[in-house]
Amino acid sequence: MDMNQYLDVFVEESKEHLQAINDHMLRLENEPNEKSIVNEIFRSAHTLKGMSATMGYEDLANLTHKMENVLDAVRQDQISVTPNIIDVLFDSIDHLEAMVESIIEGGDGKRDVSHTVQTLDLIENGESVSDQVRADSGDNGIQLDEFQKSVIQESMEQGFHPYSVTIALDPNCILKAARVYMVFEVIEQVGEVIHSTPSVNELEEEKFDLDFTVTLLSKLQSDELIARIKKVSEVNKVVARPLNIETINEGKVEAAATVEEQSNISTNTETKDNEKGTSSKQTVNNKTIRVNIQRLDQLMNLFEELVIDRGRLETIASELKHPGLVDTVEHMTRLSSDLQDTLLTMRMVPIDQVFNRFPRMIRSLAKDLGKKVNLIVLGGETELDRTVIDEIGDPLVHLLRNSVDHGIELPEKREANQKVCEGKITLAAYHSGNHVYIEIEDDGGGIDREKILQKAVDNKIVDASTAADMDDHDVYQLLFASGFSTAEIVSDISGRGVGLDVVKSKIESLGGKITVTSILGQGSKFSIQLPLTMSILSVMLVTAGEETYALPLSNIVESVILTKEEIMKAHQQQVIDFRGKVVPLVSLQNVLHIPGERLADEYVSVVVVKKGDKMAALKVDSFIGQQEIVLKPLGDYLSNVFAISGATILGNGQVALILDCNDLIR
Incomplete structure (x- = not known):
């Protein structure tokens, strides 16, 4: 049964369930004893697990199943929700989102989540999460049976060297099984294969991504062994690591490679997988394709010329008053209007694609700074041209970080000022005329006008006489001066003292404007005005x-x-x-x-x-x-x-x- 026809539905529903899980997780962190929230997360995870298993995305289904077990244990009061458990569940969500993104890009949704799965197993069994962290800090093990271990020991006595060799194929490799066969032929000329991950049968059936690991014995040095294997065409990378002799008798053979080396292999392979799916999954692209934005721009330019010629034809038809010409022009006008709507729809996307990642970011920032912050997101359905969507994310990140770092006060200071200890940041988007407005408003300490003026005079941005005559609008615009910052301590939270000039430059490059209003002690509002860029x-x-x-x-x-x-x-x-x-x-x-x-x-x-x-x-x-x-x-x-x-x-x-x-x- 061809499941690709359901891919669009799977992707959309997966996004909805992941967003629902994210939102409910943020609520659960604030209300850890609320079972109704756990039930909502459990239902979304259960649905996502079933969908993933039906579509054949086993890694996604397995991880969701482990999350489901932990959530069920919470529902049954077998374990309690703690900050550590919340963090692990958030890590799991990050992995799930990365898998879905891989599927969207034409990949197979595979991802190494063994560490997270082991941690979830520990949580389910009531063990300490920190134990898993310590256990995982060592080298990644290769499990061998007794016969394989004895073969390695006897061969080493005869002068053979045991290696763990990871081979990564080129992302454009089509016949992966044939390439694996050629690699094994080269290895058998200079040594003997003891073990492979995945298994030989899985390799022959192409049930792997772009890389596989082979445990082998050879009298060659690692450099020479790598050179031999790399002679096989479409082999992108080979890493050979000697095995530790001391640990063979302990039932686990460990490669004498550093953790950094293993991480590099995993990262490189994952990057290739994201760039292009494996050959066995190429049909995923039948329903969903990625189109270069320049091609859409070229298509829009051609249509713009068509609209100009349509206008000229309408003028000529109205002057000649020829019935056949008038009818044809009217029909062309209707068709081109439908084409225009389709083209514009292709370019317009909801801004919640950008907004959805901010609640997690605000949670992490607030936790790092010891603050309590409630982020309210409004108007996520507002649509913007995708070129603007791609560019507006970084300025919004900077402004939100600025609000958390400089705007919202510490809980004890808010209470001293007769405020609730939890600060509020509102992120809103809405249409007004031919523009889209994005507003970031906080109920923090506001902007100290006198402090800004003093800093501007000290930095010789303005002179004292000019500063005395400036109104609030002009004073707040000084925040966007190059290098201007009121931060007393430079940190990486809100730009390391770079200031807001980069934000303003980016917004102006998109044809937009940014304004600031503030009331000292009550909060600030940054308002961004952007064109729809509908040509x-x-x-x-x-x-x-x-x-x-x-x-x-x-x-x-x-x-x-x-x-x-x-x-x-x-x-x-x-x-x-x-x-x-x-x-x-x-x-x-x-x-x-x-x-x-x-x-x-x-x-x-x-x-x-x-x-x-x-x-x-x-x-x-x-x-x-x-x-x-x-x-x-x-x-x-x-x-x-x-x-x-x-x-x-x-x-x-x-x-x-x-x-x-x-x-x-x-």
Whole structure:
């Protein structure tokens, strides 16, 4: 039975169960005696175990089964939840997530989890976790039977050297069994194979990843033995380690290699497995594939050109009024709109892919710093372009670390300030207009304005006279100056004193902005504004003077036509009454210094736009209508032009500028 048809469902449901386990584990740490939480974790682990076993991912199923045993023991009151048990369960979750990620990337989900499994067994049996750590700190053993041990002892007396040889095949190797056969042929020419891991039968059936270990006897030195084996094509790496003679009689043969050498082999092999799945699992890619983002960009660029030509065709069809041409253009418009939705959906992903890793990070940081922190995550379903998703993670990590380290106070200090001992950090994302906002707010000690100014003056970032006249917004922006830090002790928690300049640079490189608000003693808020980076926009085309402009529909509240009597003045500013609110009226022709004669008409065309809770009314000469256009950037040289976010090519071949309503309102 081909299980690949269920791969998409397995991956999605596995992610959901792992996220549920993560969330409930964080709750269990705070409420270790709450059996209902343990039951929820047990149910998710049990479901994940069954799914993994059905799909043939044995490592994943086995580890989940061990977790299930520990959780069941907790449910039966055989063991109690302790911080050590919580840490081991979190380690298990990390392994499970890595296995699922391997499956997503086309691998087979295999991973060395023997240490974690042994620790879970100890916990289940009521033994101390620290005993397992000490037991595992030695060399990794190779189990041999009595006959094999006697063969090694007799051969050593005849001048043979016992080795444990690990061979790693090239990730692109297709016929692995044939390659193993060739390796064994070379070994048998210079020695004798005693034992192999996996077994010979498993190797012949290709039931292994890219590496295998052979215990052998040879009169060659290790360097010469390695050189012989490496002559076999598609052998990527060979590591030969002499076996310790003293431990052969103790029932366990140990390689005289350092722990670091063994770790390197495991890490290298695991990296190769992640880069490309084994040949026996290549069909996993039938349903899920990884596409280079540059190919998606190229596809989007081609579609943008198609949209421009579609606009020109619509203009030509409306001028010629040929029925057949009009029908064909309308049909092409519908098809291209569906294609556009598909392309944009391919690029848009929920931001919770980034947010989901933060609760664990905050838990670890708070534990290291001796603080109590509750992280609240809101708006994880908000979608962003995947290029932004890939880049926004590091700035958010830095800001969250900053909030835990500098923002949230120690429990005793919070209690002294009449606060609850547990600090709160809120991470929220939401759409507003054509932008996505991400906010990180804490209820910590806030930002000391005077301390920032003093530090800035001491570092000669500003002079004393300028500092005295700065408002709060300008003061908080000093936090983003290069090398600025108020940390008294440099640590690796929040950037080692590097400051927030790197965060600001990264966000600005994505076309975004970052602002800070704070109340001393009550907390701080960092607000990040990011563009959706949707290169195809729905806009309203308007004219002002001799120019045509595009206003994004996402910013428009309403378009209205007013009489001149409905325009009023307040504080030397023209305003209008819009649904009971006084809204300032801004003339595009005046603000943008557009040439052309001001029309003295009895009626005035107005577009009401918004940014958050703020609104403004833009006075234009006429409305052209709604249209989908392609956003073209103006380039680095014109990147800071006031109120202009880009340009587009219209159906008649003319260039129209796209207005940034945020600048106009501000």
